[in-house]
Amino acid sequence: MSRSSKAVVSFIVGAAVGVAVGYFLNSDKKDELVEKLRFQADKLKDKFRAKKQQFEDAMENELT
Template sequence: MNDQSKFIAGLLLGAAAGAALGYFLTTDKGKEIVDEIKSAAANAGEDVKEKVKQFESEIESAVEKGKKWANDFGKETDTSTTT
């Protein structure tokens, strides 16, 4: 099979697959599957947003603890060097 024949075969196969998929998506079952995918994608997006908010909160807490620790450590160092 030469390159031109392979190209035409691939083109026809792609067109057939596209037509079959297009037909399937217009059926009731296809529409139902599309709706389920949309719903799952929306839920996943909300889950990601919630995880990001949780992560931000944990980071802020860790930063505050670090600041407090550094401040306390600085006070201990200042006190021990002046006595």
């Protein structure tokens, strides 16, 4: 693929993503989408904290 065709494809993909984001932000489902994203972010934070605690416990056990 040539450099100019990659640029055109990138532009089209970027424009499509922009349109999709704009649609969701202006739709009635915006609040629902934001709530789902917050929920998933909270779950990810909880998983990270649990893994961090496991790592800290394993390191402590290894050093004692």
